Amino acid sequence: MTPSETTTTSVRALDEGTKGLRSKHLLGIEELSREDIVLILDTAEAMKEIGTRRIKKVPTLRGKTVVNLFLEPSTRTRTSFEIAEKRLSADTLTMAGSNSSMLKGETLVDTVRNLEAMTPDVIVLRHGSSGACHLLVDVCDASIINAGDGMHEHPTQALLDAFTIRQHKNHIDGLKVAIIGDLLHSRVFRSNISLLKAVGADVWACGPRPLIPLGIDRFGVRVTTSVEEAVEDADVVMVLRVQLERMRGHFFPSLREYFSLYGVTPERMQRAKSDSIIMHPGPINRGVEIASEVADGPYSVILDQVANGVAIRMAVLYLLAGLGAEGDIQ
């Protein structure tokens, strides 16, 4: 898959030929077709250019209301959505779990019904429980964007990852992508394997045995507990965070032993292709899953991922709420 010609054309041109996404919500990569994925990535190419302008704002979502409901801690994703919404001129507000009525015992469904009564166009939800977004589909007219639900999916992360790979490699199909780390608790892993498989990558999953989910054989990825085997000739090395906050019980003995077995170090990276790239969804634990020399090294595209997150989220917001709207992005 290569960036299509829309990269250099305007979104106005895109709009004319665009039917939009199949669903009015973005709940997960699993619900997207390959065409949906390509459409979002192509749209993001055009959105990215807006961030390079002197005035980084277009009227596309003028008059639209977007609520960011973040009921689990988030820095990158929340900021990224807020910037994307503001660049598209949406009216936005952000609610965090700590200042919502859920602290008073209100259920998620009731909270969202109350928000819904104020007719927002889009609700962006980050929630600690898998399936939280699916629970809202039936009670909501607004489009729901999943900004991470428990251990289930984080679709905009996988999209920005794919966008970043495409930016550096020009295509994704046939690339060896090694995903290393806490597979069991990772929504980024689940979204990424759905996406990378849909576009034809050769996906390897690697981690200590207790962090490899049962039934992973049915995910259609190659599985290994050897980081050396995973990294060997890889085009992309995607490092996942060790999610200590989700770990209940005994998954590995110590962070020191984890780093000695799975830490992505410059020595281990020598096995990868010479032009390989290093990715990480953040926040990174330096010296746990990744050595600083790698995170800050020449192959690292970690900050590109953050930058591209804004473009991807603009694209998703545009495709769900801005198609057919009066404003364009010229």
Next chain:
Amino acid sequence: MSSRAVVLKGGRVIDPRQGIDSCIDVRLEDGLVSALGQEIPVDDAFVVAVPAGFVVCPGFIDMHVHFREPGQEYKETIASGVAAAVAGGFVAAACMPNTDPVNDHVGVTEEILKRAAEASLAKVYPIGAVSLGSNGEQMTEIRALHSAGCVGVSDDGHPIASALMMRRALEYVSMFDIPVINHCEEPSLKGDGVAHEGYRANALGLRGIPGECESIMVERDVSLSELTGGSVHVAHMSARQSLRAVRSGKDRDVKVTCEVTPHHFILTDDDLEYDPNRFKMNPPLRAVADRDEMLNGLADGSIDAIATDHAPHHADEKVKEFAEAPFGIIGLETAVSLSLDRLVNRGVLSLTRLVELLASNPARILGIPGGRLAPGDAADITVIAPDVTVEVEAERFRSKARNTPFDGWQLRGAVAATIVDGRVVYTNESIAGAATFAWPSS
């Protein structure tokens, strides 16, 4: 109380304990079966001609329900529970002690029996707690509970986690010949799990519970039953490894029995969706291999009983994030149709075997009357229509709850009527011929 005798005439009667499967008459008198056989005298009795295709069975007994009273009447009451039971073809139900307060004292047992007598529909057999508050620390006064009417003991909802507590309970109940019914679940393997550990749970990002979480404790309990001679009954068995342990115990004549729910012999984790109202229960829906092994066990006799684990919850509690909602689905009003459709009509097992699973064996395991239609037995009868197709309509349930995965299912096999102590307590208005059983009482 004397009332006019009734003769159920010419219907197919199945009674595995008497080896009966033939078209004979059954005479009911003063709440008891008074005679059965070919062309028995009618004299002044009211004659009910059993419609063709209907089958007269010893009344079905659900040995595992949650009626939520006392304490959680917003979910279910004993009155709504027994109404659901008779509408589902059950003449009796054994209710688990995890009420609020727990049924760990005679006063609670007496209260349950009083409510059941007031409702006067299905018979209610309380199960007492093994430990005070079901917290696994101090044994209840099992002798007193048994005398008050408890027919078994269990800490259901929780496992009896301590092997020593289980050993002592088995030793103690062996003096009264009642079973310890265990919710087998190794607590550290359960953790925060909410679904069967495997591909589907992982794809949905739900924390998993492996089958071994159950089977490890089944293996322990079989060993402890062997050590003590006490009877252990495995509640709501779901994992193929558990069945292997039960079979191995039975091969050595260990006093172990087990039950399985309709949802565990029909659904699998492939069916799992983010809808706790339909799909969140404990034990969870397991793999296809587990489901298939439950079917094998039902057919070959290594599984003793079908029980529903009827677990009513309020809709408010079930419209929640999957991990937050309570475990459990209801089953009283669907179990018989599901069993007829999936087991008998698909050739997994015979009607005779089904009557063993639903009536004779539960009575035997709990040591209660019923499960047989011999002269002198209570006239507790379930009339079924195995070939009549019905649709599950949750909106019409007698239960207060609607948490079922089977709403809208078309099932071949229906309950036609339910008779308790010779009194017709339910006729199914939605099927032709069932009204035949609505004879004038007294």
